[in-house]
Amino acid sequence: MKVIERTGGRMIYTITLNPALDRTLWVRRIHYDDTNRIEREERYAGGKGTDVSRVLTILGVDNKALGFVGGFAGEELEGRLFNDGISCDFIRISGETRTNIILNLLNTGTQTVFSAKGPEIKPYELMQLIHKVERLEDPEMVVISGSLPPGVHPVIYRKLIEILKAEGAWVMLDTDGDALRVGIRGIPDAIKPNIHELSRLLERELKGVDEIIHAARTVCDRGIRTVLVSMGARGIIMVGEGEQYWAYPPRVKVENTIGAGDSAVAGFVYGLAEGMSNKEALVYAVAAGTATTLRPGTAVCTREDIMKLVPKIEVRVIEKGEEGEYDKD
16 A cells, blocks of 8 residues: 655644444344344444544545544543554543444445434533643644543634644534534635535525535635535535535445545545545545445545545536536435
């Protein structure tokens, strides 16, 4: 596997404040008020930032995962990441890393996710992370993503972004709700909300392409240079400084959707790390996100799958005034 070396010793980091073990179960069907037999079970290291680290590693990009881990679940999560070849530097906490349950019904082909809150983070543990980020040497690119654990105020994302920007890092934020609303006040270089997260950020439902682009432009006006809006099988709309693109994948058989958005973030970061333009990096974002849907598991894809999809991704310029409804299917 080719490893992309960062010039001058600079490094790509991911920050995940609320990582998780993803316990994925397959059952034939649900029998209510009766015993349900599990036909298959897998466990994966999860959490949005750790998903990004996994896919960056698959793509050959040297990176390091930061965040919080605790208890036996935290030990297992970190061990799984090491076995995947991912470099980690987590803060140890007194609480237990959360475990999410992902239930796959074989008779319907549906997937249901039960997401745990996570452990409460103590103030001194939070400060340990802040000090670690302050001491990072020449961070080049940093992805901050995921939900906030109990006990952590959304202002932490703004603080981390401001620290990293002062160090000259390019920063992407991928989160939702108040964490996104407060975090973008730190002016990250890019954000990647999905259509629903962008709607919540601006407190209005977005349907047509025009509405999505106008909403993304509104966010850009706050100083965010690039907004990637993911729309599932419909691809990604990217709005940036003087550019508007819509990239979409071919139809594929979807096995899983867990970590697809995080994989898209990794694909975009990979493209930029390789010196590509935003438009070129967008292609790799859609290819990586789509590749993850081909295989069961959390952000599990292969470099081969991604590269096979790259020439099949279509990109077009979105002209002002273009109409179209967002198809939720």
